Amino acid sequence: MTAALLTCQPARQPVRRRAIACAGAALVALALPTLAQADALTLATSGANGQGFTVKTQILVLMTLLGLLPALLMTMTSFLRYVIVLSLLKQALGLQQGLPARIVTGVALVLTMLTMRPVGEEIWQKAFVPYDQNKISMQVALQTAEQPLSRFMLAQTNKATLAQMAKLSGTEHIEKPEAQPFLVKLSAFVLSELKTAFQIGAMLFIPFLVIDIIVASVLMAMGMMMLSPLVISLPLKLLLFVLVDGWSLTVNTLITSVRAL
Secondary structure, X not given: OHHHHHOOOOOOOOHHHHHHHHHHHHHHHHHHHHHHHHOOOOOEOOOOOXXXXXXXXXXXXXXXXXXXXXXXXXXOOOHHHHHHHHHHHHHXXXXXXXXXXXXXXXXXXXXXXXXXXXXXXXXHHHHHHHHXXXXXXXXXXXXXXXXXXXXXXXXXXXXXXXXXXXXXXOXXXXXXXXXXXXXXXXXXXXXXXXXXXXXXXHHHHHHXXXXXXXXXXXXXXXXXOOOOHHHHHHHHHHHHHHHOOHHHHHHXXXXXXXXXX
């Protein structure tokens, strides 16, 4: 440490450069003992069977999972279905500016938390808590957490879509859906969610499309071609949506469309 500080003594250097050089030398001098002791530490952690990831691998896995958390939320839960249906409903109502995208995402996220609560509780109790108490290794925790997620995804996945993805991945010889690789089940689940979301969105689009056609026909018959049909149809669509309690019906349709485990 003293030798590192003595190297910063030339008086001809500018004050700012000397300060930066001194700080860098001090940091290097302080870090060397720590780096020298790092090799002496035991980085292996033992699981239930005496096997497990090293600390470096665990940190890498955890940081990767945290970085992929938004993608995992969209692909492994019902969030994809909810946000697509709500976005289509927003477009059908003509509320491109009146309903911010953050509101749609927030509503979809709340509904996803409500739907995925049983799965999350099972993962917390069977995977995270034992791992936090050092009763199981990270490998066992990840395998345990995969089981409820796989059951949820298979409950929403179309069998034809799963068979197609299994054929594309070369695992069509596996008869049981539960035995399919996780990526095959995930890809089939995403495609099934997209199909279901578009089906629900098309059903929601039809009433508002009829209102737009009627308003456009009436304005055309009255010779009011310069008046945008949206000016007349938007209040009518909002009035109809409020009268039938559209938000409750939409949320009920979305929640009940997700099959329970």
